[in-house]
Amino acid sequence: MAPWQPGPGETLLARDAIEFASGTAPAVSGMRWFRDAERKDIQNELTVQAGWPEGPSYTPAPSPPSKSAARKAGRFGLGALVAAVVIALGAILGDLGGAGPGGSKGPGRPRDPENEVDDFPVLWGAPGTLARTLPWRLDPARRPAGYHTHCVVTDRRVAIVGFPDRDPRKDEVLWEIDRQRIAQVERMTYSEVWGEAKIRFTDGSWCRLAPPEARYGWTVLRHLAHPTELLLPAEMTPRQRKYVESYAASVTDRDPAEAPVVTRRPSGRFLIEVRTTAPVTAGDGIEKRHQHMSKRGRLGAIRQGDL
Structure with a gap:
């Protein structure tokens, strides 16, 4: 057995670990949802119709207090509020100890608040669309322990492969498409891992994928973010x-x-x-x-x- 190999005349551009992304904003941190084109949750549909195993159900964390509530808290509990702010700032400064690409601190700012702050869909599509064909093993909350997923990018296609026991020699192809079926790939920088890919397909569906750990110059995104032009x-x-x-x-x-x-x-x-x-x-x-x-x-x- 051997890891996945490109076909004759096909150029391998990248292969790296990949999974469905996880929310970064406080209300959705570590969470992810699967939506149809009307923003309805489709987890049950994926379980019944596509054979996905049961997964966790997430509830966004409560929103922070409004400005009026904060002013009221300031009038009646200034001392406690100051103490809380000091603790929070200490935690934030601790979290910002590492610098991302370009020396920036932290995960940056949301570009798509509706889908990054208030909600965090990682799969979005109407019935029958391409996003719904993605393998459930991309979900770290569903796949078996010790199972890993990689994205393989060539000049012709994109494939998702998976393997158990941390052993790429046991590769199995879970999903693949021609690159022509990808309409756009966006770099989503509001992320704890610094770079995520929002992949829009030609049928209007999309997904949000990420490496499981921080990457500088994630090779998958490097070779998907714009059309590949080889120099022979x-x-x-x-x-x-x-x-x-x-x-x-x-x-x-x-x-x-x-x-x-x-x-x-x-x-x-x-x-x-x-x-x-x-x-x-x-x-x-x-x-x-x-x-x-x-x-x-x-x-x-x-x-x-x-x-």
């Missing part, structure tokens, strides 16, 4: 080809069976990725080294959105 050796200038070969040779743990993959990034620069000899792991998928290259075939600077 025959299309490179002599200087570009020389730079790619030089960088690949500098990777001492490079897998010699894997050719470097070069893709054009949103900035117009190129990303060189070289796979290492490290085996596929449950937590991190495949391991790659990367370097940016300018259009002239020199070291290129990283631009926002390139990773």
